[in-house]
Amino acid sequence: xxxxxxxxxxxxxxxKSRMTLALEKAKRNxxxxxxxxxxxxxxxEAVENAIALGATDFGENRVQEAESKFSVKRDGIRCxxxxxxxxxxLKKAVLVADCIHSISSEEALEKLEKVCAENEKVLxxxxxxxxxxxxxxxxxxxxxxxxxxxxxxxxxxxHLRFRGLMTIGKNTGIAEDSRSxxxxxxxxxxxxxxxxxxxxxxxxxxxGMTLDLEVAIEEGATMIRVGTALFGERExxx
Numbered sequence: 001x002x003x004x005x006x007x008x009x010x011x012x013x014x015x016k017s018r019m020t021l022a023l024e025k026a027k028r029n030x031x032x033x034x035x036x037x038x039x040x041x042x043x044x045e046a047v048e049n050a051i052a053l054g055a056t057d058f059g060e061n062r063v064q065e066a067e068s069k070f071s072v073k074r075d076g077i078r079c080x081x082x083x084x085x086x087x088x089x090l091k092k093a094v095l096v097a098d099c100i101h102s103i104s105s106e107e108a109l110e111k112l113e114k115v116c117a118e119n120e121k122v123l124x125x126x127x128x129x130x131x132x133x134x135x136x137x138x139x140x141x142x143x144x145x146x147x148x149x150x151x152x153x154x155x156x157x158x159h160l161r162f163r164g165l166m167t168i169g170k171n172t173g174i175a176e177d178s179r180s181x182x183x184x185x186x187x188x189x190x191x192x193x194x195x196x197x198x199x200x201x202x203x204x205x206x207x208g209m210t211l212d213l214e215v216a217i218e219e220g221a222t223m224i225r226v227g228t229a230l231f232g233e234r235e236x237x238x
Contacts, residue, residue, distance in 0.1 A: 002042065002043055002045060002046045002049075002231075002232070003046070003049075003231065003232045004049075005049045005052060005053075007232075008046075008049050008050065008053060008230065008231070008232075009053055011229060011230050011231075011232070012053050012230060014229070015035075015226060015229050015230060018213065018214065019033065019035070019213065019217065019224075021214075022213065022214040022217040022218060023217060025214075025218060026217055026218045028217065032222060033217060033221060033222060033223070033224060034057055034222060034223045034224075035055075035057065035223075035224060035226060036057045036058065036059045036080055036082070036206075036223055036224065036225045036226070037050050037055045037057065037058050037059065037226065037227070037230055037231070038058075038059040038060075038082065038209075038225050038226060038227030038230075038231075039058045039059065039060060039069065039227070039231065040059065040060050040061045040062065040065060040083075040227065040234070041065075041234040042227075042231045042234065044068070044069050046231055047069055050230070050231075051077065056076055056077060056078060057077075057078045057080060057223075058070065058077070058078070058079055058080065059080045059081075059082040059101075059225050059227070060079065060080070060081060060082065060083070061081075061082060061083030062083060063081060063085060063089040063092050063093045063096065063097075064089075064092075066079055066081060066093075066096045066097065067092060067095075067096050070096055071095070071096055078098040078099065079096055079097050079098055079099075080097065080098065080099045080100075080101055080225075081093050081096075081097045081099070081100045081101065081102065082101045082102060082166070082206075082225055083102060084102050084128075084138045085100065085102060085108070087107075087108075087111065090108060090111045090112055090115065091111075091115045093112075094112060094115040094116055094119060094121060094123060095119065095121075097123065098123075098124060099123070099124035099125070099126065099163065100112070100123065100124070100125055100126065101126040101128060101166040101206050102126075102128045102138060102139070102166065103125050103126065103127050103128065104127060104128050104129075104138065104139050104140045104148075106148075106151070106152070106155075109125070109152070109157060109160065112125070112159075112160060113157045113158070113159055113160055116159035116160065117158075117159050121159065122159050122160070122161060123159065123160055123161070124160075124161045124163045125160050125161060125162050125163060126163055126164050126165060126166040126204060126206050127139075127140060127145070127148075127149065127162075127164075127165050127166070128140065128165075128166045128167065129142065129145045129165055129166070129167050129184075129185060129188070130142065130167070131167040131181035131182070131184050131185050132167070132168065132169060132170040132171070132178070132181045134170065134171065136171075137168055139166075139167065139168075142184065145188060146188060146191070149188075149192055149199075152198065153195065153197060153198060153199070154197075154198075155198075157198070161201055162198055162199055162201065162202055163201055163202065163203065163204045164189055164202050164203055164204030164205055164206065164222070165185050165188060165189045165204070165205060165206070165207075166205075166206035166207065166223075167181055167182070167185050167206075167207050168207075168209070169181055169182065169207065169208065169209065169211070169212045169215075169216070173211070175211055175212035175214065175215045176215060178208075178212045178215055178216070179215050179218075179219060181207075182205075182207050182208070182215060182216050182219035182220070182221065183219050185205055185207055185219075186205055186219055186220040189202060189203075189204075189205055203222065204222045204223055205220055205221050205222050205223065206221070206222070206223040206224075206225065207219070207221045207223075207224070208221045208224040208225070209224065209225050209226060209227070210226050210227065210228045210229040213226065
């Protein structure tokens with residue numbers, strides 16, 4: 001059952017308080033961190049409630065679900081695809097997404113570039129790194145990520161904007177266990193931002209969720225992806 005607007009507002013205020021404390025501890029400004037409301041498995045009504053509370057950026061794992069909620073574009077509302085995208089869904093992902101966080105292959109980049117060119121669209125891209133080195137997680141291997149990014153440095157993707165990196169913290173239930181993952185990601189992002197060129201806009205770090213957002217903010221996150229703390233527990237499809 002979805003939360004009421006009043007219940008969601010209460011959760012949002014509690015989350016903002018957590019974020020504010022983390023930002024103060026890290027000596028960072030609130031403008032430096034974008035909150036992405038992870039609306040996967042939540043209804044269009046829940047999305048409308050979030051927009052009423054000021055939400056602008058939404059994260060969806062599945063392209064089909066993103067289509068059902070965000071295919072009609074609205075000023076100021078952005079859709080982020082944060083889950084792995086199957087090859088046969090890349091075209092649909094281009095049409096609905098403003099940013100895809102989960103890219104980890106040159107093949108996907110080439111397909112996205114082709115579709116974007118056909119649709120005269122510029123798409124923001126984040127590269128997912130499996131910084132926690134967990135078999136159940138997608139993304140570039142930590143030992144291969146730098147070489148992969150370097151291989152793209154002089155290639156041509158005029159319709160793609162390489163904006164930064166994404167990772168998922170360690171699934172241990174202990175926020176502090178994710179710190180090394182987030183630190184690794186920040187160091188890698190900074191290294192490529194300094195190279196300029198195709199990485200001149202490589203400013204984003206998408207990391208941190210409901211459990212570990214404080215650690216992520218302390219380690220330099222510019223985007224945090226929060227679902228449960230805002231929308232309540234998800235009703236997963238059978």
